[in-house]
Amino acid sequence: MLDIAKRIKLINALLEQDTEQSLTYAALECRLTLEYLCYERFKLYLSYLSQNDLKNWQPKHIIKQISDQIDDHVSKEFSISISTEKINGRSPETREEFESIEYTPLGTQSELKFNRLHSLWNGVSNVALHIPVPSISSGNIDIYGEKGRIRKKVVDVISFLSDINGNLLIGGSFGEEYSFNCSSCKTKLKRPVKSLLDKTVLSCINPECKESYVIQKNKNDGFEVIRNIIKFSCSGCDENLEVPIRYFQDLRFNQTLNIKCAKCDMLSEVIMRPLMKSTKMR
Ligand SMILES: [Zn+2]
Ligand SMILES: [Zn+2]
Structure with a gap:
């Protein structure tokens, strides 16, 4: 899990140097940090979603796709607690029983506001990491963007990062799952049942394997898997x-x-x- 405090310290040190170069570098560090935050969550869902099935590589879109197709907990805040307590020697079964026992907190996953993240990710890039294409009315071409504008965007990113203070990340789906093994490489492929209500095409998650499958509901409320060939x-x-x-x-x-x-x-x-x-x- 990314050490956000360490990233903020590094970006702040670049801000303090206050040169065109250090601010440009701070913008780059901001952008890389924002990408990392998305990709470290995506990594936890690699057993569900093949890179081949990503509709868009941009960090926000990957999180959005996981949220839509696998489980929306990927971007949400929640806490996990565990307990080994029994009720009359057995595991709790009802909601009341679950609520009556003592728990030890494990940690909290922070919310990831991916729309805000996307706007900052673009923002630092626009002010610092591209040279605007010259036009008939633009003056000299400058290597660096305006210091004041870069600083403002970088400070916005630092404030965004400071709000992320969870201490764990969890990947997976919270409901029933359907799984089968790839017919070629035998890798286990799985999806939450709730995401398979419509006909779904999914690729094998093994990067060496070219298989993909069509999954659709059959008459008996089960699923039919058809090799996409x-x-x-x-x-x-x-x-x-x-x-x-x-x-x-x-x-x-x-x-x-x-x-x-x-x-x-x-x-x-x-x-x-x-x-x-x-x-x-x-
Ligand atoms: Zn395969
Ligand atoms: Zn033949």
């Missing part, structure tokens, strides 16, 4: 060749994917090209 027929032996769809996602126009039939060793080439489909309208 494209099928070809081997021209040598008619065997079905099944290729995970993700192999095609990164192909560019006219690029070729080689598929070797495991049964007859025939090499087939799939070429990425537009496919024409016609429909008679009258």
Whole structure:
């Protein structure tokens, strides 16, 4: 877990130097710190969400996606306490029983206001980490931004960081989960049941594996898992060749994917090209 007090001390020391260079560096340290705060939470959810399924790499969007698809506790404040106390020799079962026993506090996770974080993350960058593109009406090009504007943004970040004072982070979902093993690499893939009400496509979390799956509810209130593949027929032996769809996602126009039939060793080439489909309208 990031030592925020240490980060604040470092950024403050740069502010005290009060040069254009030190303020620019302070802005960079702010931005890296804000990114770290998001990514350290994302790391705790890697067993749920493949990097391949991230819609956007920006720190705020990753936290938002976890909050929407896995569990919204990722950005919330809450405290955890534990107890080994029994009721008549057994574990408590009802709410009243849970509330009647003594607990030892473990710690608190701080709220992460990711919209505010995003605005600060952009803010320090705008005032210090880019040179504005010159225009006909702009004067000289300056390497550094305006000291006063940088200082103000950096101070805003320090104030944001000072409010984060939790002492633990917890990753995971608080409800029932559905899990299955990837058919290729056997890695366990899981999602909270409440996030699977609609048809969901998820990639294997193993970075070496190209499999992805479609999960949908079946009639018996269970789930059906379908391998996300494209099928070809081997021209040598008619065997079905099944290729995970993700192999095609990164192909560019006219690029070729080689598929070797495991049964007859025939090499087939799939070429990425537009496919024409016609429909008679009258
Ligand atoms: Zn896999
Ligand atoms: Zn074959």
